Amino acid sequence: MTRADTTRQENHNGVLTGTDAVATEASQTVAPRLPMLRIERRAVWWWMLRAGVRWGALLVALVVTAVLWEASRPWLIAPIVAVGVVLLAKLLVEPWWRYRVHRWEVTDDATYATNGWLVVEWRVAPTSRIQTVDAVRGPFEQLLGLSTLRVTTASSYGSIDINGLDHRTAQEAVTRLSAVAELTPGDAT
Amino acid sequence: MSILTSTVHDQEAPTIEEQWRRLSIRVIWVDLAQAVLSLAPGVIAIWIVGVTPSVGNLWPLALIAFLGLVGAIGDALRWLFTTYRLTDTEVQRRTGVFVRRSRAVRRDRIRSVDAHAKLRHRLVGLRVVAIGAGQQTSAGEAAFTLDALTRSDAESLRDELLGAEHVVVPADGTDQADPVAGVEPFARFRPWWVIYNMFTIWAYLTAAGLLWVAFWLTSTFGINLVSFIGDTASDQGLGLGATIAIIAIGAGALGVIGLGVNFFTANWNFELARVHSDNGTFLRTRRGLFSTREVNRDESRMRGLTIDEPLLWRWMGMADTNLITTGLGLWSAEQPTALVPRGPISVARHVAVRVFGEPCPxxxxxxPHPPAALRRRLWWATGITFGAISLLAWPLWTGIVPLWTLWIALTLWSLLVVCAVVAYRALGHAINGDYVVTRSGLLSRSTSALRRDAVSTIAVRQSILQRRLGLSTVSVMTAAGWGIYEAPDVDAHEAFRFAAQAAPGLLDPFIEPRR
Structure with a gap:
């Protein structure tokens, strides 16, 4: 409440010239509500596999270098410790943390998703601007029967990736979104 | 080719407008002239200067002659096989000698019609017309180019596609026409803008290019610049240090002069104007001394403006003004999105006011953003410094790296702290009328105003540090310009309100009043 009051005061002082109408229209503080749906529990395994392969390979490469090439050892100690810590965090913490954060929701008007762990992100893309909808399946995802729903808009940065969906759920979402998006007139730019 | 032609002629007799037209015959003249000119250096070297012909000294001239001749013949063939036409709904072009290509662009998708001319085109009154239809900016090319038409043909084609320049009073007598005259000039060339375009890092690159050309040309005539410089640098001459200093200063001066000359030739007669035509309004830029360029940008495709102010030149108020629009290449060397050449911030603001009208976003x-945003930057500055030190910790301990490197780290830290303050002061955001305004950037402070109805995806981001400091980063994505415009480190309580206002209606189902 105090936050809203200070904002209004700024307006009267003329700092935000020309924005008064808009600012007062919604000067109340708002918070996002959570997207309705959670992702599959299996996604935890997917994140673990991915982290293990990527960071594990890096750690092995560093350790092998340190063993074979003696002169490089003083320089490699800090990187090896750092990569080891990252690998542990990615294996033991990240998957569970992400599983708590990642949620999604598709309505007729928009796609809404939250993702991330250390950096949490809320992302909304309007259906009217959708250009493509895909269900993407990498090798580990195929192994676990998972699928990533990828919604792209005309902006190269504006795509939404929803990881860890059951592949049937993702396929249904693709079908539904494509149907809705095609109904919307305009060239989506 | 034959299939296309036959289907066209099966329909009722085409009007004159729909007939296939050819490029201007003057293209052939240019090709002939190019062929003659490409032979000239070799002829001069052998007959006038009297260089003894040998493979070693003549290959550059032979290469020039060969490339020139092949280019000229290829261009003449291209002229022979290229035709274009306008129908009611499309512009079509057929081209290609061995591989025939037909391309059609719907007229209602055309977003820009540009005319440019190199010196050789200008001498014979030709214009190269590029038609842009809003293809992916990353493709970096126009929908197609017509190379080249006579000046009058180019102008009439532009008028046909974009509508004539003058204000047409509606036939029913109602006074809907814009009272302003057809062309509304915003900015004109000012010679002193050259100062803003001379002193950049590109000066040395320009100098390197010029010196390379000089070396290449003189070597053909039997003078070796490198050995000349080597002689100068040797003990009998000036000595190494003095020679390096002279080369550095000389090259810098040469580069600065080169950039200055380049600015004048590229921007001579520059004019930015709003042109009212039958099909809407366009922002038209004209410029160039030897080669001219005209860009018409459809204002209905405009999504906003960006003003960039580079950090090192902020004291002199240097600013770049770019249009946020779809379908114009951002990476093109011709900078089609640049409304005015790099120049003073006052001109940039003046142009912004004229483009947007009052109030100008x-x-x-x-x-200012909350002080926590400054604290976040200070934390990062400190974190980066200590990260660098900890990476060196073991080598320092064992004495592989001398201890004085710590002083470098401390200098780095104080520099980063200054950067943090500068970056914090650059932050800003607002909603102003139909526009969402964001400002940020350390090395180049960029202020963008983006149309709210052009925002597609919207994202709010929060790292752990940001959550502790009560901050969020709001990103608005759009199809135009760079595609993403960010307001970093907005007060977390305000972030979602700002996001909701930036894309009206989009976020409403997903937010609720904070309890």
Whole structure:
């Protein structure tokens, strides 16, 4: 409440010239509500596999270098410790943390998703601007029967990736979104 | 080819407008002249200067002659096989000698019609017309180019596609026409803008290019610049240090002069104007001394403006003004999105006011971001410094790296702290009328005003540090310009309100009043 009051005061002082109408229209503080749906529990395994392969390979490469090439050892100690810590965090913490954060929701008007762990992100893309909808399946995802729903808009940065969906759920979402998006007139730019 | 032609002629007799037209015959003249000119250096070297012909000294001239001749013949063939036409709904072009290509662009998708001319085109009154239809900016090319038409043909084609320049009073007598005259000039060439375009890092690159050309040309005539410089640098001459200093200063001066000359030739007669035509309004830029360029940008495709102010030149108020629009290449060397050449911030603001009208979203005062945003930057500055030190910790301990490197780290830290303050002061955001305004950037402070109805995806981001400091980063994505415009480190309580206002209606189902 105090936050809203200070904002209004700024307006009267003329700092935000020309924005008064808009600012007062919604000067109340708002918070996002959570997207309705959670992702599959299996996604935890997917994140673990991915982290293990990527960071594990890096750690092995560093350790092998340190063993074979003696002169490089003083320089490699800090990187090896750092990569080891990252690998542990990615294996033991990240998957569970992400599983708590990642949620999604598709309505007729928009796609809404939250993702991330250390950096949490809320992302909304309007259906009217959708250009493509895909269900993407990498090798580990195929192994676990998972699928990533990828919604792209005309902006190269504006795509939404929803990881860890059951592949049937993702396929249904693709079908539904494509149907809705095609109904919307305009060239989506 | 034959299939296309036959289907066209099966329909009722085409009007004159729909007939296939050819490029101007003058293209052939240019090709002939190019062929003659490409032979000239070799002829001069052998007959006038009297260089003894040998493979070693003549290969550059032979290469020039060969490339020139092949280019000229290829261009003449291209002229022979290229035709274009306008129908009611499309512009079509057929081209290609061995591989025939037909391309059609719907007229209602055309977003820009540009005319440019190199010196050789200008001498014979030709214009190269590029038609842009809003293809992916990353493709970096126009929908197609017509190379080249006579000046009058180019102008009439532009008028046909974009509508004539003059204001047409409606036939029913109602006074809907814009009272302003057809062309509304915003900015004209000022010679002293050259100062803003001379002193950049590109000066040395320009100098390197010029010196390379000089070396290449003189070597053909039997003078070796490298050995000449080597002689000068040797003991009998000036000595190494003095020679390096002279080369550095000389090259810098040469580069600065080169950039200055380049600025004058590229921007001579520059004019930015709003052109009212039958099909809407266009922002038209004309410029160039030897080669001219005209760009017409459809204002209905305009999504906003960006003003960039580079950090090192902020004291002199240097600014770049770019249009946020779809279908114009951002990476093109011709900078089709640049409304005015690099110049003073006052001109940039003036142009922004004229483009947007009052109130102008780019000239309002933006309230500062919460002090926590400064604290975040200071934390990062400190974190980076200590990260660097900890990476060196073991080598320092064992004495592989001398201890004085710590002083470098401390200098780095104080520099980063200054950067943090500068970056914090650059932050700003606002909603102003139909526009969402964001300002940020350390090395180049960029202020963008983006149309709210052009925003597609919207994202709010929060790292752990940001959550502790009560901050969020709001990103608005759009199809135009760079595609993403960010307001970093907005007060977390305000972030979602700002996001909801930036894309009206989009976020409403997903937010609720904070309890």
């Amino acid at each position: 780019l000239t309002i005062a933006l309230p």
